Amino acid sequence: MFGVLATRQGVDPNPWDHQTRYLDETAVSGGRMFGQATTRSINAVFSLKSYLPFDTLPGWQALRQLPFEEQKRQLAAPGVRRRLVAEESQMKRRDSVLQGGGAATTDPRKPDYGNLYPMFTVDWDDPSVADLARQSGKHPVETIIDLCLEDNNRVFVQPLVNESPNDVLGILKHPRTLATFSDSGAHVCQEICKPIC
Numbered sequence: 001m002f003g004v005l006a007t008r009q010g011v012d013p014n015p016w017d018h019q020t021r022y023l024d025e026t027a028v029s030g031g032r033m034f035g036q037a038t039t040r041s042i043n044a045v046f047s048l049k050s051y052l053p054f055d056t057l058p059g060w061q062a063l064r065q066l067p068f069e070e071q072k073r074q075l076a077a078p079g080v081r082r083r084l085v086a087e088e089s090q091m092k093r094r095d096s097v098l099q100g101g102g103a104a105t106t107d108p109r110k111p112d113y114g115n116l117y118p119m120f121t122v123d124w125d126d127p128s129v130a131d132l133a134r135q136s137g138k139h140p141v142e143t144i145i146d147l148c149l150e151d152n153n154r155v156f157v158q159p160l161v162n163e164s165p166n167d168v169l170g171i172l173k174h175p176r177t178l179a180t181f182s183d184s185g186a187h188v189c190q191e192i193c194k195p196i197c
Contacts, residue, residue, distance in 0.1 A: 001036055035171070036177070041160070041162045043157045043160060047148075053158075114131075118147045118156050
């Protein structure tokens with residue numbers, strides 16, 4: 001068994017096409033192989049109270065060590081905001097990993113703001129941070145700061161794989177996949193082990 005995943009990261013054909021063909025070829029050869037499938041996208045989850053994509057940057061690290069109410073005061077200060085927004089330019093673009101042959105790195109990567117969503121409702125049809133930044137004429141980092149200050153409990157979701165419901169449905173309909181997937185809690189730290197408040 002292995003996890004069957006789709007991605008929108010410019011890979012053609014989509015990995016799940018290749019993976020499900022591999023399942024079929026193995027079965028034709030007499031092997032037993034199944035794919036594990038998710039029923040929705042796999043996401044990174046961010047919030048002011050847990051973790052933000054910029055927390056590895058020096059200025060953000062210093063800010064995030066402060067008591068929660070002081071963090072909010074600092075984030076509201078125009079000078080601090082300008083420095084924090086400017087610091088984001090030190091982050092490498094996400095696609096630079098793909099262009100570099102997919103080498104592993106610990107360098108901070110810029111979020112894909114067009115694929116990062118503040119959760120306003122439970123309908124999962126909220127505008128992206130990029131959309132909101134364009135509407136307001138602000139930098140995406142400042143948009144995120146505004147949204148965090150507007151609601152301390154604001155959660156941001158960034159789909160990582162299986163972003164398209166059609167891909168997920170295609171994977172689930174394959175006769176050799178099962179609707180089951182787990183990392184056994186490997187990434188639970190992102191949400192609960194780093195309390196800031």
